[in-house]
Amino acid sequence: MEHLPGRDVMTLLMRKDILTSKEARFYVAETYLAFPSIYKHNYIHRDIKPDNLLLDRYRQLRLSDFALCKSLDCGTLQEQDSSVRGSGNEISESKERSDASNQTQQEQLEH
Structure with missing residues (x-):
């Protein structure tokens, strides 16, 4: 892992106490932009x-501590979605499962 001399956002918050609205918008935007890089690898950070x-030294944000990351398994999501709906529509559920098996993983995520 590269050296990140900017420390972490918690230290920044403790030092500054209150961020300006410009700084707050910047760090919220940086955090928001970090998520697609994780999601494209089918993981959820969860921490x-x-x-x-x-x-980093340019005050760009980096995510760390991936110990609680969870792999996003589309097959598991499909089964959970079906069990939540109940067993009233068994025919439509079996049709959806067969349709899901023909979809790519990206199409399943978008669904």
């Missing part, structure tokens, strides 16, 4: 907090 948001 987003200021301690896990590191800053």
Whole structure:
């Protein structure tokens, strides 16, 4: 891992106490833009907090601590969605499952 001399957002918040609205917008936007890089690899971070948001020397944000990351398994999601709906529409559920097996993983995520 590269050295990140900017420390983390928690330290920044403790030092500054209150961020200006411009700074707050910047760090919220940086955090928001970090998520697609995780999602494109089919993972969910599940531990987003200021301690896990590191800053590099240019004050660009980096996510850290992937210990609680969870792989996004589309097959598992499909089964959970079906069990939540109940067993009233068994024919439509079996049709959806067969349709889902013909879709790519990206299409299943978009669905």
